[in-house]
Structure formats: structure tokens, C-alpha cells
Amino acid sequence: MNAPTLTGYNFAYLDEQTKRMIRRAILKAIAIPGYQVPFASREMPMPYGWGTGGVQVTASVIGPQDVLKVIDQGSDDTTNAVSIRAFFARTAGVATTTATADATIIQTRHRIPEAPLTDGQILVYQVPIPEPLRFLEPRETETRTMHALEEYGLMHVKLYEDIARHGHIATTYAYPVRVAGRYLMDPSPTPKFDNPKMHMSPALQLFGAGREKRIYAVPPYTRVVSLDFEDHPFEVNRFDKPCALCGAHGVYLDEVVLDDRGGRMFVCSDTDHCGTRQEQGHRGDLSTPREGSAA
Amino acid sequence: MTQDLPLLSVRRLGKSYGARTGCRDVSFDIHAGEVLAVVGESGSGKSTLLNVLSTQLAPTTGEIHYRMRDGVMRDVFALSDAERRFLLRTDWGFVHQDPAQGLRMTVSAGANVGERLMAVGQRHYGHIRHTAVDWLGRVEIDAGRIDDAPRSFSGGMRQRLQIARNLVTHPRLVFMDEPTGGLDVSVQARLLDLLRGLVADLGLSVVIVTHDLAVARLLSHRIMVMRHGTVIETGLTDQVLDDPREPYTQLLVSSVLQV
């Protein structure tokens, strides 16, 4: 998959001084799990909202031997994922992959892969709004004080509102967590389905918010607990049916509209996971017979 | 019993903004269950005083000591930020003239009342909601409005909601800044009556800033008249209003149609 490396750019685009600055922020973030470390976010050759924070983090931790996987909503082949993968292939000349198990660095937008992560892997999240309290408290000075003093009651106000309006906690993504029993953290707009995967994960999890200029981290094997009420405990999203293509249970499914007559199916959001299972021979209700196997 | 220790003890308190004086040399004690009205016209320094008392402004001079729930008198400006903020949302209350300042206008009435409970660690939705319903009832807001945002409430209801939001943690000391200020006269009367009942039932200590002598008469035990940043007359409320001694107080009392 290696494309020819661009000349005229430093390895992985960013200059070494910038990488050093970002690495310092990352080290600090790892030292204080869940704490948002300000950093001097650079202009990147892509618009804000396209993962500039994640790209800067990846650029600062990636080395020539790394193997990079990039997913957008679980998919390796959407525009955002393809272009970021191509960006690093060309500016760093690193190997890329779509296989979760083969990757050393996985940059992600809005998902955690279904395959369990392992020691030594780094998961880099693209984060739009790093401050979980922003919803109710617009003043940055106040939210910083609230973090400093561990005043997190306000987060429960939001969950209370959910239950009051919907009868249950209706927040389904960017579901707030407490990290290592201390900092309140926004896990980025991943579905709450993925929250349990963050807990005690062997992988290093780094979060980059380019526009908001914040980096935070969850070191390997760190407690990550989703907030809830005693009488409304945290629950992950549940799906009535397995994946229509690979028949997987217990995975996060996306709804796919099939036609203009209301036809739809639910399929794995993690395309690598789904494809791997299909290759292994797993089948769902709507999977088409494989070429050559049909009568 | 620590009955005879004051709850709040203020000594030679002053706040100046450069050369301009907000308030100066203010000293008083408040005991449990006492209601002190601070009266005066706009610019008399009463709002500055309230903001310093409630630690939202740092004083230029003087001290404030508060008897914490463990009975120990503490210098409120020597408390850590964490302790001070905890005090502000548990043992103290602050009722703003404009309820929008004291409420979260975008979240429901129930969440507004429940916030302080969640802030002190309550994590049972059912219990929080039950307490919220109870408090809405005590401030005469129909329980059916619990999931409505205060945006849809009238001024009087908002003010009552703000009061419930403050009282839910059973504070011992509540600061009030012209709580009936922006309300119609009939709505004022209802609110005053409600406040009067709650203050008596809960044994609250209150510092209430008002320019309305009728409010002071109805709610307070003692009165402090301020002018140009200083306290010019103080005493039993009915004594100061019925037998004012200072020229300015006499003017203030005589300027009111009927109190």
C-alpha cells in the first residue's frame, strides 16, 4: 500500500520542534489521565473538523516502523479515513493497513474497533469538543475550576435531564466517563457502546482536539467508568438482530437504507471486523452468496 | 450548644475600587434564625456589601468569620477554594434579583432543584426527583411543571424556583439581593409571604438587601441602613422604621407612602 514518499516535507509533515511540543503535551496527558492539556495546535493541510487534532497526535508519535490504520465511524474506506491514511503514507512513508490486529497506531473518528486492542497499540481519537461540561457551563474558566476541584455534579444534571425527558439516559454517544477515579472526560463522539472497551484497555488511548487545542490521554490499564445513577445504571446500546452481513452479535451496527420503500439493514459499523468474519465464512441474513459458490 | 456563638461575624469590612468606596467599616453579627435587612438607596453600597459577604468579591479590609457545621468559626477568606465553593452550594444560598442569574434557564425545573443534591453526591434519580417534587410544592409550583424549563415560567415562579434551588440542601445562611425587585405588587406579596414562612419554618439566617422598607418590615428582625458605603443606623427593624434617629433614615422612612 506504500505510496511514494513526498520530498520537501519533514517526516510525517510536522517539524521536529512541533512534534516535541506535542509529545510533551502527550506525556503530561498520560501522567494525568483524563486531564485536558493545552497545546499549540498547528494549522494542518485540512480543515478543522477533519481530524486535525488526531493527525497532529499521530504525526508526533508515529515512527518509520509503525503500521497505521485509520477509521472513520468504524470504516476504513470513507473519505476521511482514506485521505488521512494517504497523508501519512505520503509524508511518512509508513505502512498502512485496515486490519486492526496488524496496526500499531489506529487513528479513529467516532469508533473503537471491535477486535480487542493489545499491548503496544496506540488508539488516537479525533475530538471535536473536549470539554464534557461545556453543554451546561459555557465559561472555560469555570469548567477548569470544576475539574480542579472535582466538582462534577453538573454532569449528572445532564443525565438527569435525559431521564426526565426520555425515561432513560438518552445520551448515546460522547457519553461522559470518569478516568482513574479522578477526571471527568469526554470520550469523543464514540457510541456509548464503546465505553466499556476503554476500561482497562491494554492499548494507549490518546485524544487530540485541533480546533480546541487540547490533548488528553488514557494510559493502558486505566479505570474508565461511565457516569450513571444508582437506579438508572449505565447500559450499552443493544441491537435486536445480528449483523445482516456477517451475523455477528454484540457488535455495533449501522443502519443502511437499501431502497426508497423503507428497506433497510443493520450491518457492522467496523468494516474490517465484518470483512474478516465474512472471510472466515460467517453469514448474515442478507449476505449475498460468495462468487463462485452459487449454484 | 453553640447557640450563643454568632453564625456570621463581620468586622470592619470594607471594599474599595481604587479611590472609590464600595462599603467601609461594616461590622455586625448574625445569629441562627436571624434575618438582617440591609436597606439604602442605589449606590449606598448594600450590593457591594452583599457580594463581599457572599465571598464573590474579596474585601479590601476586614474579616468575616462563619460558624461551620462542625461548630468551628472559620475565616471565610482563609478557606480553600474547594471549601468555599462547597460552602456556597451547601450551607449557604444566594437568591439573585434576576432569577435568570441564579437558575439554569435551559434545564428543567427539577434539574434546577436537584443540581445541588447531585453536586453533593446524590446519585439516585428517584430520590432526587422526589426531593425536587417536594420542594416545588413548598414553593407553590405545581409538580406537573417539574420537567419544564424555567424559560416558560412567569417571573414569580422563576423566583420561587430559585428559592427552592437554594434551599434544597438546607442551608443555614441565605443571601438575598432584592428578591422581590422585578415583580408585580401582587406577586411580591405572595413571594414575601412564602419567604416569611420558609424562613421561620427552616430557622434560616438571612441577609437581605432591599430598598423596599415594606419588605424589610415584613421579613427582617434587624435592619441596617446604609448610605455612601457606611452603616448609618442599625437596630430592631420596627424600632428603626417607627423611630428613626438619623436624618437620612427619617427621610427614607418618610419617603415611603405606607409601610
Add this chain to the structure above:
Amino acid sequence: MAANPAPALALEAVGKTFTMHLQGGLRLPVVHGVTVRVLPGECVVLGGPSGAGKSSLLKIAYGNYRCDEGHVLVREPDEIVDVATAEPRRIIRLRRTTIGYVSQFLRVIPRVPALDVVIQAAVEQGFVPDDAATRARTLLARLNVPERLWTLPPATFSGGEQQRVNIARGFVADHPILLLDEPTASLDARNRAAVVDLIREKKDRGVAILGIFHDEDVRDRVADRIVDVTRFASAA
């Protein structure tokens, strides 16, 4: 009670002068050197024409007006309190436990029903709500306040009805000292008689009463002594 000669309430050399700053500092001397002592079970009536300072003296005794000269000594079981110099919160406690005051006018609180107005007064002095309610009902009945009015706020009552609620409020508790400022002013003969009975019962229970009664008939039926206030008039 008569065996105890110590006064429950003693005004000692009390003097009062109003200074009207809005009238260029005009000084209005009201009284000077007033000494009146009231024993338990005694009813002392202040006499003299309007403007002699009778009401002012009651208000000074209650702490409502400042006492410029002298002392107002109130006897409590454990101590004697000087109203002239006591802290506000001490005076508030005195009013709760020891000194009751019935003015000519009921200062109504919006929305509170007549019965509750009276009950509250008893509760404030320490009666449990049930006893307070019983006492309040008995008093309102004796003062001929129609029962249909009890649950209504007194703001809309006639002057006489309001006054009777006011009297009920003043008499419902067991204050050892009562200050009465023309309690019968706007009452008819039947209700005046009811008030006279109430005052006599208070006296029988050892309550010290200092009062103003313009109605000579009432005055003669309750007064043990009449003190003419004109002899204390200040030399201007």
C-alpha cells in the same frame, strides 16, 4: 402573687424626645422622668389627654421606640432585662416569651387566615400546635368572631373584626406582661365586655398589665391604678 412585691415591669426615669431632622432638627420632647412600676396581677392604666405620650410610653416599654433616658426593666425568671439597652435579638426573645403587645391596629400578613394568625402567636411562645389551635379557637369564639371568617385572611374584615382578631392574637399566649393600647377602641358593648373579662382573667393569673383605655367604663372595671402621664410632660 401579691406576696411578691417585685414589679414585673418597671419604667425608671424614662424620657423621650423626638428630633425631627426633616423639620430642621425640631425637637419634640414627649415625656421626662417617667417612673411606673407594674406588679404581677396588677393593671396600671396610663391616663391623660391625647398627645401626652401614653402610646409612646407603651412603645418604649415594648422596644418599638427607643428609650432616650432611663430604663425599662423587664423581669424574667432568671434575670432582669433593660429594654433600653438590650440587643435587638434579646428584645425579640422578650417579645416571644415575656411581653405581649396589643395595638389598635392589626398589621395583617397577606394570605394568612385569621385562625392561623392567632395560632402562630401561641406557637411562637412555645405552645404545641394542637394546644395553640384549641386556645385560638376558644378566644376567637369568646370575642364573637364568626367561625366562617376564621379561615379567611383578615385583610378584608371590618375594623371591629380585625381588632378582635388582633386581641385574640395578643391574648392567646401566656405573656407575663401585657401592653394594651386601646384594645377596645372600635368595639361594641358586647365585645368590650368580652375583653374586660379576658383582662380580668389575665390579672387573676398574675399577668402585669400596662394599658391605655379611653373608655371610662372599661377603665374603671380593669384598672388598679391610673397614672396621669401629664405630670411627666417634658418642659419644652
